Amino acid sequence: MDKFTVMEASAAPLMRQNVNTDVIIRVERLRDLPRGKLGPYAFESWRYDLEGNENPDFVLNKQPYRESKIVLAADNFACGSSREHAVWALWDFGIRCVIAPSFGQIFYNNCFQNGMLPVMLPLKEIEAMAAEIEESQGAGRVKVDLENMVVTTPSGRTIPFTLDAIRRDGLLKGRDQIELTMTRVAEIDAFQKKDRERFPWIYARG
Amino acid sequence: MAQETLFDKIWNRHVVADLGGGYALLHVSRNLMHDGGGGPLRLIRERGYKVRNPELNLGTLDHAVTTEPGRTKDSKSAFSGRLDIMREESKKAGVTLYDVGEPGQGIVHVIGPEMGYTLPGTLLTCGDSHTCTHGGMGAIAFGIGATEVGHVLATQTIVQRKPLRMRASFEGERHPGVEPKDMILYLIGRIGTAGGTGYAVEYAGSAVRDLDIEGRLTLCNLSIELGAKVGMVAPDETTFAYLEGRPLAPTGAMWDRAVADWRTLPTDPGAVFDAEVEIDMAEVAPQITWGTSPENVIAVDQRIPDPASLDDPDRRGSWEASLDYMGLQAGQPIAGTPVDWVFIGSCTNSRLSDLRAAAAVAKGRKVAGSVTAWVVPGSENVKRQAEAEGLDRIFKEAGFQWREPGCSMCLAFNGDRVPPGKRSVSTSNRNFVGRQGPGARTHLASPAMAAAAAVAGCIADVRDL
Ligand code: SF4
Numbered sequence: 001m002d003k004f005t006v007m008e009a010s011a012a013p014l015m016r017q018n019v020n021t022d023v024i025i026r027v028e029r030l031r032d033l034p035r036g037k038l039g040p041y042a043f044e045s046w047r048y049d050l051e052g053n054e055n056p057d058f059v060l061n062k063q064p065y066r067e068s069k070i071v072l073a074a075d076n077f078a079c080g081s082s083r084e085h086a087v088w089a090l091w092d093f094g095i096r097c098v099i100a101p102s103f104g105q106i107f108y109n110n111c112f113q114n115g116m117l118p119v120m121l122p123l124k125e126i127e128a129m130a131a132e133i134e135e136s137q138g139a140g141r142v143k144v145d146l147e148n149m150v151v152t153t154p155s156g157r158t159i160p161f162t163l164d165a166i167r168r169d170g171l172l173k174g175r176d177q178i179e180l181t182m183t184r185v186a187e188i189d190a191f192q193k194k195d196r197e198r199f200p201w202i203y204a205r206g
Numbered sequence: 207m208a209q210e211t212l213f214d215k216i217w218n219r220h221v222v223a224d225l226g227g228g229y230a231l232l233h234v235s236r237n238l239m240h241d242g243g244g245g246p247l248r249l250i251r252e253r254g255y256k257v258r259n260p261e262l263n264l265g266t267l268d269h270a271v272t273t274e275p276g277r278t279k280d281s282k283s284a285f286s287g288r289l290d291i292m293r294e295e296s297k298k299a300g301v302t303l304y305d306v307g308e309p310g311q312g313i314v315h316v317i318g319p320e321m322g323y324t325l326p327g328t329l330l331t332c333g334d335s336h337t338c339t340h341g342g343m344g345a346i347a348f349g350i351g352a353t354e355v356g357h358v359l360a361t362q363t364i365v366q367r368k369p370l371r372m373r374a375s376f377e378g379e380r381h382p383g384v385e386p387k388d389m390i391l392y393l394i395g396r397i398g399t400a401g402g403t404g405y406a407v408e409y410a411g412s413a414v415r416d417l418d419i420e421g422r423l424t425l426c427n428l429s430i431e432l433g434a435k436v437g438m439v440a441p442d443e444t445t446f447a448y449l450e451g452r453p454l455a456p457t458g459a460m461w462d463r464a465v466a467d468w469r470t471l472p473t474d475p476g477a478v479f480d481a482e483v484e485i486d487m488a489e490v491a492p493q494i495t496w497g498t499s500p501e502n503v504i505a506v507d508q509r510i511p512d513p514a515s516l517d518d519p520d521r522r523g524s525w526e527a528s529l530d531y532m533g534l535q536a537g538q539p540i541a542g543t544p545v546d547w548v549f550i551g552s553c554t555n556s557r558l559s560d561l562r563a564a565a566a567v568a569k570g571r572k573v574a575g576s577v578t579a580w581v582v583p584g585s586e587n588v589k590r591q592a593e594a595e596g597l598d599r600i601f602k603e604a605g606f607q608w609r610e611p612g613c614s615m616c617l618a619f620n621g622d623r624v625p626p627g628k629r630s631v632s633t634s635n636r637n638f639v640g641r642q643g644p645g646a647r648t649h650l651a652s653p654a655m656a657a658a659a660a661v662a663g664c665i666a667d668v669r670d671l
Pocket residue numbers: 268269313314315334336552553554612613616617634635
């Protein structure tokens with residue numbers, strides 16, 4: 001998994017509430033497009049009309065936001081379906097960090113499996129940052145520093161954020177969770193032995 | 207002794223290791239897989255891992271199967287390639303898979319409880335957000351991503367942060383025409399689609415205790431639409447009576463031991479929740495959504511709300527976009543809006559009690575000429591039982607299509623879709639932009655309300671029929 005440490009990049013304001021993962025990546029693209037090929041389909045329902053023409057008003061169709069590595073969003077970003085393709089589609093588009101007041105919980109977990117950083121900040125702060133970016137017509141860059149857990153806005157304002165230590169470490173080191181858990185096999189063995197005695201019906205099946 | 211919630215009791219018995227900061231490595235007592243399970247199974251095999259406990263995993267085919275009447279194992283759909291991957295990988299891994307035409311095949315969240323696989327007190331995962339459905343059996347059940355599914359397969363554990371606990375109490379009696387779907391839509395309308403974010407929600411109160419298991423599963427199904435990964439109902443005599451004798455449920459002395467344990471699970475009287483919500487059932491009328499988020503919901507006799515009444519510009523913007531997409535006018539009564547499609551199915555409302563409720567409305571009536579109406583039973587077992595009761599005949603005589611079990615038009619994954627611009631009343635759980643097909647306009651409602659829309663040709667109040 002890729003590491004995330006520090007990044008300075010263009011940020012696209014997508015200040016809508018309740019953006020769901022169906023909209024981030026349409027179900028048809030889950031069929032046979034592997035990770036790596038989903039970028040053109042991120043936000044397909046908003047980026048294109050039914051004939052496949054680009055919608056010029058959609059933020060990610062505008063310059064310089066086509067090059068953005070950060071998305072700013074309103075509450076409950078990426079709620080809905082558990083499809084990990086939502087993370088992969090954003091990743092393939094070039095996004096490495098989403099800043100929102102709150103996230104769909106499954107998406108939030110999926111980010112950490114893929115080297116993507118979800119940052120939670122108060123809506124007011126994000127709106128102010130979005131206003132700075134729009135004022136500069138997208139020229140202003142946002143810096144996200146995971147080591148020090150601080151976001152720097154285009155005008156140089158610094159906003160601290162928090163992240164659970166286990167999540168932060170995982171991203172900073174680009175750690176693979178399966179490998180990590182495999183170091184605890186003895187504990188899992190011991191747990192299952194005891195569990196089998198206490199709750200044998202779980203293992204019995206009919 | 208410390209007073210604990212249902213959630214805490216089940217959580218605590220699954221902790222393999224405390225990882226600090228509120229995180230734990232949890233044992234997974236059951237992992238269910240739908241036809242998307244082939245990907246994670248293959249991934250871990252290619253990485254050189256084995257499925258640690260095949261007996262604690264179970265698979266079915268649902269999202270990608272065709273629902274065309276008369277289908278077989280070889281029938282194709284828009285996405286049937288992944289059925290073969292799932293068949294091949296589950297065989298290699300030694301995981302039981304219920305295939306097309308077999309009892310046990312069906313929507314993963316219908317078959318778990320129905321087969322007696324989902325048990326009270328278990329911790330259950332599945333690579334699907336509506337895994338919260340299984341909480342209706344008194345389990346902790348939540349959806350996970352594909353990489354996390356791989357982790358569960360390889361280690362039979364999952365890393366999670368302990369959520370806060372919320373109790374949503376529904377007190378009083380359901381009015382006639384009000385179904386479990388209306389209860390949960392009403393709650394989502396009240397606290398919003400992020401209202402449950404960060405919480406495990408326990409549904410409680412007299413109106414929940416009065417529900418049968420299928421109603422409780424419907425309630426828990428929409429927990430994710432509340433932002434909550436986990437929704438649950440305390441197991442009780444209703445739960446035990448439902449489970450006893452099901453194919454995979456414990457039997458004999460083991461059954462007695464299990465029930466004795468399950469009786470200790472309900473929340474202790476003095477336990478404290480991080481948040482409490484109370485709903486007076488007197489306020490709950492049949493619901494229908496008007497927008498593209500489940501929180502855009504009103505009672506069927508109300509008018510479509512006006513975005514101009516909102517102060518918050520982000521919220522106003524999303525309401526305006528919703529109305530535009532849905533082709534609706536603020537201030538108009540929602541009843542009477544013409545409908546093109548009706549879909550009765552999905553893991554929310556495709557069980558026997560749902561089909562009975564819809565059939566009660568359909569009986570002796572005809573689907574309006576302008577409407578295409580589908581009934582898609584949730585599982586092979588539901589289908590067989592419904593046919594044994596003659597529900598299929600009632601639907602067919604009324605002009606509904608009676609289809610084969612699967613997810614179908616809930617997600618339009620198998621090619622079953624509502625055409626662009628067409629309006630559908632659906633018993634599923636998501637009215638998102640394009641969910642039932644690009645450009646499709648979805649209104650969520652209960653099975654009785656959906657059947658009422660089918661026969662009326664427009665959104666209609668089931669209480670008026
Ligand atoms: S019925 Fe719909 S919501 Fe339920 S599992 Fe299938 S696709 Fe998902």
